[in-house]
Structure formats: structure tokens, C-alpha cells
Amino acid sequence: MESRFPKVVTLPAGGRMGKFLLLLLTGLLPLVLSGCATKRLKVDFTGFEKAYAQTSNQELLLNLARLENRDPTYFFKIGSIQSTYKMAASVGGAASYALQTTNIAAGSPTGGGTPSLSYENDPVFTFIPVNDQENAQLLLKPIPPESFYFLYEQGWRVDQLVRLMVDRLELTRYDKDQHTCTVETIRNTPPNDYRRDQASLSSYATFLRISAIAYWLQRHGYLLLRGTNTFVPYSLDNDPGLDNSPAFITNAPKGQDFVSAAGKTPAAIWHLDPKTKTWLLGEKVFSPIFSLYPLESDGTTPGPDVKLVPGIKHIEDQIREDSEMSGLQEGPALHEVLKELAAGFTIEGSANLQDPCASTSGKSAVSAHLVMRSLIGLMAAAAQEQAPFEALVTADPAVLPSAYLTREQAAALGPPPLFLKAVPAIEQLPVLRLTGSSANEAMTPIIQLNYRGKNYRIADESSTAGTDNQYWNRDVFRLINQLTSQVTVDISKFPLTEILQQ
Numbered sequence: 320m321e322s323r324f325p326k327v328v329t330l331p332a333g334g335r336m337g338k339f340l341l342l343l344l345t346g347l348l349p350l351v352l353s354g355c356a357t358k359r360l361k362v363d364f365t366g367f368e369k370a371y372a373q374t375s376n377q378e379l380l381l382n383l384a385r386l387e388n389r390d391p392t393y394f395f396k397i398g399s400i401q402s403t404y405k406m407a408a409s410v411g412g413a414a415s416y417a418l419q420t421t422n423i424a425a426g427s428p429t430g431g432g433t434p435s436l437s438y439e440n441d442p443v444f445t446f447i448p449v450n451d452q453e454n455a456q457l458l459l460k461p462i463p464p465e466s467f468y469f470l471y472e473q474g475w476r477v478d479q480l481v482r483l484m485v486d487r488l489e490l491t492r493y494d495k496d497q498h499t500c501t502v503e504t505i506r507n508t509p510p511n512d513y514r515r516d517q518a519s520l521s522s523y524a525t526f527l528r529i530s531a532i533a534y535w536l537q538r539h540g541y542l543l544l545r546g547t548n549t550f551v552p553y554s555l556d557n558d559p560g561l562d563n564s565p566a567f568i569t570n571a572p573k574g575q576d577f578v579s580a581a582g583k584t585p586a587a588i589w590h591l592d593p594k595t596k597t598w599l600l601g602e603k604v605f606s607p608i609f610s611l612y613p614l615e616s617d618g619t620t621p622g623p624d625v626k627l628v629p630g631i632k633h634i635e636d637q638i639r640e641d642s643e644m645s646g647l648q649e650g651p652a653l654h655e656v657l658k659e660l661a662a663g664f665t666i667e668g669s670a671n672l673q674d675p676c677a678s679t680s681g682k683s684a685v686s687a688h689l690v691m692r693s694l695i696g697l698m699a700a701a702a703q704e705q706a707p708f709e710a711l712v713t714a715d716p717a718v719l720p721s722a723y724l725t726r727e728q729a730a731a732l733g734p735p736p737l738f739l740k741a742v743p744a745i746e747q748l749p750v751l752r753l754t755g756s757s758a759n760e761a762m763t764p765i766i767q768l769n770y771r772g773k774n775y776r777i778a779d780e781s782s783t784a785g786t787d788n789q790y791w792n793r794d795v796f797r798l799i800n801q802l803t804s805q806v807t808v809d810i811s812k813f814p815l816t817e818i819l820q821q
Contacts, residue, residue: 359404363440367400376766379800380777383753384770386702392695394449394803405439457805461691464666466802468607471544478534479795482507482750483701484802486692488526490659492685503723505529508700509707517719520711524718524741528652531743533609535638541612542660550590552601610663631657646736646743659687666691694802701751701799708749715739745787751795755780765793 374397382392462484470480488505507526510519536542590599611631635653638644647653664687692700717735720728739747753775757764760778767776779792 359440363402363442367402367442371397373766375800376777377768379796379803380753380766380768380775381770383698383702383751383799384768384773384775386699387705387753387775388771392698394454396447396449397444399445400442402440402442405441458695459693461693462697462802464607464691465546465605466805467666467689467691468544468546468605470798470801471607475798476534476794477537477542478530478746479750479791479798481530481533481689482527482746483697483795483798484692485689486696486700487690488529488687489690490685490687501723503721509704509711511707513711513714513716518722520716520738521719521721524738525652525721527742527746528647529656531644531746532638532647532653532656534745535641535644536611536634536660539637541634543610543612544607545610546605546607548603548605550588550599550601551604552590552599607666608663609660609666611657611660631661643745644743646739646741659685664688694805697802698799701795702753705749705752705754711738712747748783748788748791751799752780752792753777761789765796 378395382394385392467480467484471477485507487507490503490505491500492503493500504522505526506519506522508519509523510516513520533542587600587602590601591597592599611634631654635657638653639648662685666689715737718738718741719735720732724732754773755776757776757778759780759782760776761781761784762778764776764778767774769775777792777796779788779790783789783791
């Protein structure tokens with residue numbers, strides 16, 4: 320029968336004990352170090368990532384706070400993070416043998432071992448001030464239309480894109496009967512003094528109404544944004560280019576000419592004009608165009624034409640019946656916007672678009688396009704809109720009709736509506752809210768800081784919970800963060816970087 324007592328493990332006696340411990344530690348230490356290294360890497364990776372996210376959000380909010388106070392902005396980027404790990408293990412041992420009698424065999428062996436582990440991490444951070452010429456141009460140049468197009472295709476709300484990225488909407492009208500050409504500018508800027516500038520108040524209210532219509536159409540699947548590539552010659556003085564007639568066929572571009580042109584930045588191309596039979600040097604221009612969904616089609620060619628008129632009336636009735644769009648019950652804005660969308664209007668007019676005022680057809684025509692803001696311009700507009708917008712909401716002034724309406728159109732409108740009646744509820748908030756009471760917030764702020772004695776934070780109000788605007792503030796902040804990422808840093812261009820070691 321087996322004993323109920325556990326078996327006793329007999330350890331080596333005498334001097335063999337030190338050797339046994341040494342071998343044991345030597346085998347275990349590499350395993351311990353390997354496990355520590357893996358855990359240390361995970362901890363450091365998460366820590367660096369959180370620190371980078373926190374500082375990036377803080378820099379963006381700090382620059383928005385500076386712009387709200389009309390202070391200069393500063394951009395600081397982390398060029399690289401290099402972390403060097405050093406881990407070492409050692410075991411120190413000592414042994415002795417003490418004689419208690421003259422008999423050597425009766426001595427007492429003693430010994431001990433001291434294991435030691437060392438860990439060292441030397442991170443190196445490279446900080447780069449973004450103040451070179453290339454990045455300054457990125458801050459000051461208008462946002463490319465392609466950026467608007469790609470963000471819309473990713474599913475961003477069109478009213479957020481329009482209210483943040485668009486400076487103004489320009490409507491160019493040519494009247495063949497009066498032989499006049501007018502340009503109406505609808506600006507995306509709330510007036511600082513609505514009592515003194517009634518025209519700006521009317522223009523801004525119209526812009527908000529247009530934004531609301533565009534979002535409603537997007538939400539219901541009626542709004543399309545398509546991009547087209549159109550050839551635009553470099554010549555602006557109608558230079559005929561290279562003649563392709565039989566007498567001058569030798570002037571046609573050779574194969575090497577096509578290769579050389581394609582190597583330019585942006586890529587240039589040679590194009591044979593089918594009308595003039597001449598070769599023109601130019602480039603393809605990307606033009607995003609908004610249009611209504613083609614509700615009807617003629618054979619295989621769907622498109623916005625006169626057949627869309629019943630469809631436009633159907634959409635117009637649907638919008639008027641929507642309680643969130645009650646601000647569009649009166650006025651011609653709804654019908655005019657749908658009519659322009661049926662014809663299609665562009666983001667950023669370009670040389671390939673026909674100007675109605677320069678048209679030789681002799682017909683009345685209207686063209687519309689959006690003019691984009693620069694990156695620093697949209698940041699300033701977002702930072703400075705809250706105060707004048709909240710002043711409009713508090714005062715709720717009357718919005719006078721546009722000066723571009725005829726007397727008959729203005730008279731048909733009746734008494735001017737109040738601001739909160741003219742603007743749909745979906746757009747009755749500033750494009751970005753930086754300040755406010757924390758008691759009204761639905762969640763903990765993404766980021767907050769104090770600047771010039773004022774608290775700035777990014778969070779949504781609890782009053783927007785359950786509505787389409789529940790995440791408005793956080794989404795707009797995230798959108799600005801994505802747009803500022805285009806201001807990138809090429810470390811090779813900064814040989815004299817400031818390096819901080821810790």
C-alpha cells in the first residue's frame with residue numbers, strides 16, 4: 320500500500336547545492352526575461368499610443384482656442400519615436416567550507432547565490448515645428464475638391480462637410496432679356512452684428528437652409544456626388560497649340576513628348592481637339608458635381624432634364640411635410656435649390672466650366688458652385704462661429720428677404736420670418752461648440768483645457784441625445800482632426816531637429 324504522506328524531494332547536499340541552484344536560475348532567467356520583454360512592449364506601445372492621441376487632441380483644441388481668441392496658431396509634430404530596450408540577468412554566487420574539528424569530513428559547507436535582473440528603456444522623441452514653406456502652403460491653400468468628394472463618399476454628413484469646408488456658394492445668373500449678369504454670393508458666416516448687417520443675416524440663413532436641404536436629400540438617397548475628369552488646356556489666350564493639318568503634320572507630338580508630359584507634376588497630357596484639329600497641352604481636372612438622383616431616364620441616358628420636373632415636385636412635397644424641415648415652408652429657397660441640383664452644380668469652379676455670362680448661346684442660364692476654405696480658414700471659422708450663432712438664437716431676429724429676389728417674389732413671402740422659423744431645426748447649432756456648461760454635456764469631454772482663463776472642451780450636449788445631431792460636436796472635431804493630418808512632416812527635410820531624450 321502506498322504511503323499517504325507526500326514523497327520528499329531530496330536536494331543535493333554539500334557543494335552540489337550551489338551548482339544546482341545556479342543551473343536552475345540559469346534555465347529560468349531567460350524565460351522570465353522573455354516574458355517581461357513581451358509585457359513591457361505591450362505596455363509601452365499602449366502608453367505611447369495613448370500619449371500621442373492625447374497630445375494630438377490637445378494641440379488641435381489649443382489651436383482652436385487660440386483662433387477663438389484671434390491668437391496665432393502653432394503646429395508641432397512628433398517626427399519619430401525610437402525606444403531602445405536593454406535587459407540583463409546575472410547570478411552571483413559564493414561558497415565556503417568551515418572545519419569544526421580536525422576531521423575534514425566533519426566540516427560544514429555553506430554557500431549562496433544572488434540573482435539580479437536589470438531593465439532599461441531609453442525612448443527618443445523627435446519634435447518638429449511645422450513652419451516650413453510647404454506646410455504653410457497646405458494651410459493656406461483651399462481644400463482640394465477631391466477631399467470633399469472622398470469624405471462624402473465615405474459617408475460623412477453633407478451638411479457637416481458644407482458648413483465646415485465651404486466658404487460660400489456663388490450663383491451666377493445671365494438674363495437674356497435684360498442682358499444682365501449677376502453673381503449672388505451666399506456666405507457661410509454668421510454676422511457679428513445682425514442689426515447692422517441684415518444682408519449678411521439673410522445670406523447666412525439661406526446657407527443654413529441649403530445645408531439642411533442637402534442633408535435631407537442625402538439621408539433619403541436623392542443626392543449624388545459624381546466626379547468627372549475634364550481636359551483643361553494650359554493656354555489661357557486661345558493659343559491654337561500644335562497644328563495637326565496635313566501641311567504641318569510634322570509638328571504633332573512624338574512619343575517622347577507624351578512620356579515627358581506624363582512625368583510632370585501634376586501630370587500633363589497632349590490632347591487632340593476634335594474641332595480645331597490641333598494638339599493642346601494641358602491636364603485632366605477633377606470636378607465633383609452635385610446632382611439629384613435621376614428619377615427618370617430616356618433610354619440608357621439617365622440625367623437631370625425636363626422630365627425631372629414632376630420628380631422635383633414630389634421631393635419638394637416630401638421635404639415640406641417633414642417636421643424637422645419646417646423652416647422651408649416659406650420662400651423660394653427649396654424650389655431654387657432643387658432646380659439647381661437638377662442641373663448639377665460643382666465644387667470649386669474651374670476653367671472647364673462654362674460661365675453663363677460668357678456664353679454665346681444667348682439663352683438665360685444659371686451656374687452654381689461651392690468655394691472651398693483653406694485648412695486654417697476652416698479652423699478659424701469653426702472656432703469663431705459659436706458666439707455669433709448663439710447670439711442669433713438668443714435674439715431670434717427677423718430675416719429679411721434676399722436682395723436678389725424680384726419685387727413680386729419678395730411681396731409673395733409676406734412678413735419676414737424669425738431666424739429660428741426660417742432655419743430648419745437640424746441646423747440650429749453652431750458648426751463647433753468649444754465652451755459651455757459641463758452640466759449640459761451628455762458625456763465626459765474627449766479633451767478639455769484652459770486657455771486665457773476660459774475652459775474649452777469637446778463634448779455633445781445632452782439635449783441632442785436621440786437626434787441626428789447626437790454626435791455632431793465630436794464628429795466635427797474628428798473631421799477637423801482628419802483634415803489637419805494632411806499637414807504632414809517629411810523628416811528628411813528637417814536635418815536640424817530638436818530631440819528630447821528621457
